[in-house]
Amino acid sequence: MTGRGHRGKGLSQFLNHWAVVSPQLRPANRAFAARAAAKGALGGPHIRDLSDAWARCHDLMRRPAIITAAAMKPETSPAAGQPMPTALVTGSSRGIGAAIASALEARGLAVIRHGTRAAGPMTLAADLSDAAATARLWDDACALAADTASGRIDVLVNNAGVFEASPISGTDAYWLAEWERCLRVNLTSAAQLSRLAVKGWLEGGLPGRLVNIASRSAYRGDSPDHWHYAAAKAGEVAMTKTxxxxxxxxxxxxxxxxxxxxxSSGGNAEDYLASRGGPALLNDIPLGRVALPTEIAAMAAFCASDAPPSMTGAVLDANGASYVR
Known part of the structure; x- marks a missing residue:
């Protein structure tokens, strides 16, 4: 194909042609090219011929420095006049979950909290070891979200979990019951809620974000009494990637x-260390201290609102370099 038919034509006409003859171009790239055209970023209102235009367009796409802040704006950040998103955060009555809920609220999101007991108009109670209760939690959360600015759940943070010992020296029945309870709360309920969220977003043709709070145990493993916990968290990471x-x-x-x-002691670090085996725990953490709920919350809030779409599938560590992969 020659460039004769394009000689002297405007940039926007060429870009329209480019989108037609190049179906492999991703929509984001076509939108980027259109923005570039509007700003005259290809160097002028006219192009000499098609080969000249191709050269200038490909040069443009190789120069990320011209991408504006608007072009990098996260997809879930509301545009002017758009409502702020609504988030459901499980296990948010205390500890990491409470810190995440507060961090999201500080960013302007409406937050529906969850705990074992309802503690306010935007807090729902549910036992996540019960599949029926987990399904009701989603339905109830959607009902609450209908009265928020966005009218739906835009973000799901699966934080709820249990960390209970199950030594192999226990009876067969006890060991198996603890294994099943751990997986039910830490993995299956997260999968159940994630499925309901994804189904809803797909049916509505809507975007959404999932943030799963897993554990270092997913990669490093855990103590001999916590096979089930490590297995559940590894499953949660694999589910996230899928x-x-x-x-x-x-x-x-x-x-x-x-x-x-x-x-998660609420500020009493000595009590927390005692519950995890004493100060010797810190010997395995190069940073010299354990993480703070507010640190995990900052990461979760970033993933829920500001992380660029290309980060999807990322697994972020927060362990003071006690496990580096």
Missing amino acids: IARAYAKKGILAFAICPGFTD
Whole structure:
């Protein structure tokens, strides 16, 4: 094909042609080219011929420095006049979950909290070891979200979990019951809620974000009494990656955070260390201290609102370099 038919034509006409003859171009790149055209970024209102235009367009795409802040704006950040998103945060009555809920609220999101007991109009109670209760939690959260600015759940943070010992010396029945309870709360309920969220977003043609709070145990393993916990958290990480790969083109993004030991004592660090085996715990953490709930919350809030779409599928560590992969 020659460039004769394009000689002297405007930039926007060429870009329209470019989009037609190049179906392999991603929509984001076509939009980027259109913005560039509007700003005259290809160097002038006219092009000499098609080969000249191709050269200038490809040069443009290789120069990320001209991409504006607006072009890098996260997809879930509301545009002017758009409502702020609504988030459901499980296990948010205390500790990491409470810190995440507060961090999201500080960013302007409406937050629906969850705990074992309802403690306010925007807090729902549910026992996540019960599949029926987990399903009701989603339904109830959607009902609450209908009265928020966005009218729906835009962000799901799966934080709820249990960390209970199950030594192999226990009876067969006890060991198996603890294994099943751990997986039910830490993995299956997160999968159940994630499925309901993804289904809703797909059916509505809407974007959404999942943030799963996993654990360092997913990669490093855990103590001999916590096989089940490590297995559940590894499953949560694998689920996150699978969701990210499956639905990225639909605007559904998924992230996982893997904290190491995190001080959930509410400020009494000595009590926390005692509950985890004493100060010797710190010998294994190069940073010299355990993580803080506010640190995990900052990471979760970033994933829920500001992380660029290309980060989907990322697994973020927060363990003071006690495990580096």
